[in-house]
Amino acid sequence: MNALQRKIGLHLLGWALYIGYSILGYFLYNWRYEVLLLTMSQHVLHVVEFYLCYFLVFPLWMKYKQWGVLALGIVGVMFTYIGLRYTIEEVFFLSVFGFSNYDSITPSYYFFDNLYWALPGIFLGAVVWALEATLQKERENRTLKQEKTQAELAFLKTQINPHFLYNSLNYLYALAYPVSDKLGDAIIKLSDLMRYMLHESQDGKVELQKEVDYLHNYLEIYRLRFEDNFFVNFHIQGHVNGQRVPSLVLIPFVENALKHGVVDDVSAPVSINLLLENDNLYFDVRNRINKSQKDQTTGIGLPNIRRRLELLYPGKYNLDVQDDGQQFRTVLKLQEV
Structure with a gap:
């Protein structure tokens, strides 16, 4: 049984106990069918109220964080309750069964009396939604804590090798530069990539300019394989100074484009566009698909990229x-x- 089926089962059980207990009391003390029908209509309307609040009012309030949205939603639910109850008990029951719930009352009395009776469904919806939201938040926090612990362990396991490689690259650069300027420049760019990957900050973010520099170095190293037959257009619009992003958040898209795209066709170059506008970052990467590509692996994979973005920018990112x-x-x- 999955989580959705379990939730549906618990809701059905709760309503069965709630309505069954109420109906049982009326059968024991007042078994008239009029009372049974009125009781059932009341409970059905409470169910309607409950799920209007549960699925609509409280989620919208949580999304927009505005008390006005909550107040407007609750008022709307109350008016819905009053309108439906009048239609069922004062119109439908009277025309079909020959009785109604209220006799000889003023509209104002009916309205204010039903404001009171509308409260249980709203209150019950608030309690259940808040309880489930709290439990869900606790589960997410536990998951994040576990993922953070696993990431820290993985990082500790890989710390030694990157530092060793970085120091080795600096040594190789000293040996290679007198022999070949081109080889020396390639090694120093690779060394810069390693240094960037080892960079740490308290919030896990780096200056966007450093992320852009990393992309440039990555492209230059990749260019060595193709020399003059490497066609990649990298355009930047907007100011990257002062912006901060999680490190290595852009490189997976470029890596996949170069790995699985065509980079040696001047008529179909890989296109990389970075746009900064109104505190929003847009990163657009396009490539023609390499039909002869035998390596079907995709680096860290788009599902993992989505998961990382969800952790870093919950509700504040879009990946198309x-x-x-x-x-x-x-x-x-x-x-x-």
């Missing part, structure tokens, strides 16, 4: 992936960078 069989495109939007 397009694949028409000829061209592959990823468009990433980060808010409030």
Whole structure:
């Protein structure tokens, strides 16, 4: 049984106990069918109220964080309750069964009396929604804590080798530069990549300019394989100074484009566009799909990228992936960078 089925089962059990207990009391003390019908209509309307609050009012309030949204939603639920109850008990029951719930009352009395009776469904919806939201938050916190612990352990396991490689690259640069300027420049760029990967900060973020520099170095190293037959267009619009992003958040898209795309066709170059606008970052990467590519691995994979973005930018990112069989495109939007 999955989580959704378990939740549905618990809701059905709760309503069965709640309504069953109430109906049992009326059968024991007042078994008239009029009372039974009125009781059932009341409970049905409470169920309607409950799920309007549970699925609509409280989630919208949590999304927008505005008390006005909550107040407007609760008022709307109350008016819905009053309108439905009047339709069922004062119109439908009277025309079909020949009785109604209220006799000879003023509209104002009916309205204010039903404001009171509308409260249980709203209150019950608030309690259940808040309880489930709290439990869900606790589960997410536990998951994040476990993932953080696993990431820290993985990082500790890999710390020694990157530092060793970084120091070795600096030594190789000293040996290679007198022999070949080109080889020396390539080694120093690779060394810069390693240094950037080892960079640490308290919040896990780096200056966007450093992320851009990393992309440039990565492209230059990749260019060594193709020399003059390497066609990649990297355009930047907007000011990258002062912006901060999680380290290595952009490179997976470029890596996949170079690995699985065509980079040696001047008529179909890989396109990389970075746009900064109103504290939003747009990163658009396009490449023609390499049909002869035998390596089907995709680096860290888009599902893992999505998971990382969800952890870093919950509700503040959008990742659009397009694949028409000829061209592959990823468009990433980060808010409030």
